[in-house]
Amino acid sequence: RIKLAIVGRPNVGKSTLINTLLGEERVIAYDLPGTTRDAIEIEFDHGDRKYTLIDTAGLRKRGRVFESIEKFSVIKTLQAIEASNVAVLVLDAQTEISEQDAHIAGFIVESGRALVVAINKWDGLDDYNKEWIEREFNRKLRFLNFAKMHKISALKGFGVGALLRSVNEAHDAAFGKLSTPRLTRVLREAVEQQAPPRRGMFRPKLRYAHQGGQNPPVVVVHGNQLEAVPESYRRYLETRFRRAFKLDGTPLRIHFKSSRNPYA
Structure with a gap:
């Protein structure tokens, strides 16, 4: 089963989204922030895929967390994010994207979880505000550029089918098998097109790559002087691997392993 965490600030429509996915009122969804206190797990099937949905209390800003029950909810x-395979980050189209939204997004990325973004209540916006919220998203959450973003109405069911298809794709990318010969071929093609910059006497030599983990995918690159590879080159390799293996919707980790002999 795909373990799916539905996360976001209070009152963005997480419980309504789950009710729409299930087609029934399984989770209380009053129009009050924070009516869902605990994480609730619900199993359901859609098409040929099986899911376990995790609905959680909305995350509040840590500074405002006073009561022990609220601390427990956070x-x-x-x-729930750590226990999931894929997180759906629900944002409210009718309020600005807050620092707290960015914190939740950051935690999902740090956890290495596959991610799909749902901007809810989209149907209530005029054209000007639609453009404004898209600009806000691209400015404040640009580090989520690996994730698919969907504009939905959880209440009306608009966009929810496409959202679920992206969940499937993100899950498959997070658990994909990356063969050593193909990873190495992509690595060598990338180096041929753009070699890593020289540092001192030596230029880092990238020899071969293999998969070191899943959820998130980890690519281990072997070679010499790899501690000299700059962050910009790591991002360049990430783009090449993503494109070659269609790794949409999941973070990707690249680890460098150097052998000791710089002349080897």
């Missing part, structure tokens, strides 16, 4: 949300 912890449950963070645990």
Whole structure:
């Protein structure tokens, strides 16, 4: 089963989204922030895929967390993200994208979880505000450029089918098998097109690559002087691997492993 965490600030429509996915009122969804206190797990099937949905209390800004029950809710949300394979980050189209939205997004990325973004209540916006929220998203959450973004109405079911298809794709990318020969071929083609910059006497030599993990995918690159590879070149390799293996919707980690002999 795909373990799916539905996360976001209070009152963005997480429980309504789950009710729409399930087609029934399984989760209380009052029009009050924070009516869902605990993480609730619900199993359901859609097409030929099986899911376990995790609905959580909305994350509040840590500074405002006073009551122990609220602290517990935040912890449950963070645990749900870590227990999931894919997180759906629900944003409210009718309010600005906040620092707290960015914090939740950052935690999902740090956890290495596959991600799909749902901008909810989209149907209530005029053209000007649609453009404005898209600019806000690209400015404040540009580090989520690996994730698919969907404009939805959880209440009306608009866009929810496409959202679920992206969840499937993100899950498959997170658990994909990356063969060593193909990874190495992509690596060598990338180096041929743009070699890493020289540092001192030596230029880093990237020899071969293999997969070191899943959810998120980890690519281990072997060679010499790899501690000298700059962050910009790591990002360049990430783009090449993503494109070659269609790794949409999942973070990708690249680890460098150097052998000791710089002349080898």
